[in-house]
Amino acid sequence: MSLTNNHQELFQKVSLYLDNALSAEEQSALMQEINSDPHTLELLSKEQRFRDFVKARTERRSASPALIQAIREKIRIAPA
Amino acid sequence: MEQQLHPITAEQALRFEKELLPHADSLFNFAMHLTNYKEEDSNDLVQDAYFKALRFMDKYEAGTNPKAWLFTILKNAFINEYRKKAKQPTKVDFEDIIHYQQDDEHGASHLDFRDDVFENMMGDEVTKAISELPQEFRTVIILCDIEGFSYEEIALIVDIPIGTVRSRLHRARNLLKEKLKRYAEQFGYKDKRS
Numbered sequence: 001m002s003l004t005n006n007h008q009e010l011f012q013k014v015s016l017y018l019d020n021a022l023s024a025e026e027q028s029a030l031m032q033e034i035n036s037d038p039h040t041l042e043l044l045s046k047e048q049r050f051r052d053f054v055k056a057r058t059e060r061r062s063a064s065p066a067l068i069q070a071i072r073e074k075i076r077i078a079p080a
Numbered sequence: 081m082e083q084q085l086h087p088i089t090a091e092q093a094l095r096f097e098k099e100l101l102p103h104a105d106s107l108f109n110f111a112m113h114l115t116n117y118k119e120e121d122s123n124d125l126v127q128d129a130y131f132k133a134l135r136f137m138d139k140y141e142a143g144t145n146p147k148a149w150l151f152t153i154l155k156n157a158f159i160n161e162y163r164k165k166a167k168q169p170t171k172v173d174f175e176d177i178i179h180y181q182q183d184d185e186h187g188a189s190h191l192d193f194r195d196d197v198f199e200n201m202m203g204d205e206v207t208k209a210i211s212e213l214p215q216e217f218r219t220v221i222i223l224c225d226i227e228g229f230s231y232e233e234i235a236l237i238v239d240i241p242i243g244t245v246r247s248r249l250h251r252a253r254n255l256l257k258e259k260l261k262r263y264a265e266q267f268g269y270k271d272k273r274s
Contacts, residue, residue, distance in 0.1 A: 015250065050253075057207070058210060061109060063105050
């Protein structure tokens with residue numbers, strides 16, 4: 001298997017790990033790899049930082065009070 | 081849009097207030113991404129989603145996943161109402177996909193995100209870059225990386241197989257990295273590596 005394919009496979013594992021999509025067994029295997037290979041840890045750290053960066057820098061606005069009020073006004077409670 | 085009001089019980093009203101309404105901000109932001117950042121359309125979409133939730137409160141089970149339920153309702157409302165109204169229906173940006181696929185063929189599907197390049201970005205580059213992604217890719221990135229949904233939840237919300245969720249996320253993140261890298265280069269961010 002070429003170096004590039006190895007890297008891609010490792011990146012996929014790291015990505016799945018960060019998405020909480022690995023089984024317990026797969027997680028354990030990845031942790032062993034991280035403990036034995038600094039490159040794997042670096043890859044994991046970089047990808048985590050990228051995702052943190054995207055989440056922190058994506059604009060998020062609040063729903064307006066007028067919107068919330070309009071929704072609340074539609075609630076009708078049935079008589080007991 | 082005239083909405084027929086369906087009375088609910090006091091218990092359901094309390095559950096609506098405590099479990100469903102707190103997700104209004106997340107829903108609003110998701111709606112903004114779906115409607116290409118049109119605030120009025122987004123407000124209408126969120127209202128529509130909550131009205132539908134009120135209509136079907138008897139179907140909502142306490143303790144289940146209210147956020148995923150609401151997002152599914154909103155996504156379906158968007159598909160049913162807003163795509164029909166759009167002057168230019170959502171289209172996939174094939175240029176981006178082709179460009180990505182060519183890179184992938186050369187085995188360069190993972191781009192190295194260098195935080196020394198991006199750490200000084202102060203503006204709205206990330207939001208802009210996400211907004212420029214094809215909608216299918218934008219949706220999965222928002223649902224996973226911003227809203228924290230699992231693959232299974234995303235598959236239900238978007239109505240696609242889990243394998244498709246995984247592959248779209250992979251492509252979406254690489255497209256996003258590529259766009260951010262281009263922004264960085266465009267604005268002259270310097271390579272600090274010696």
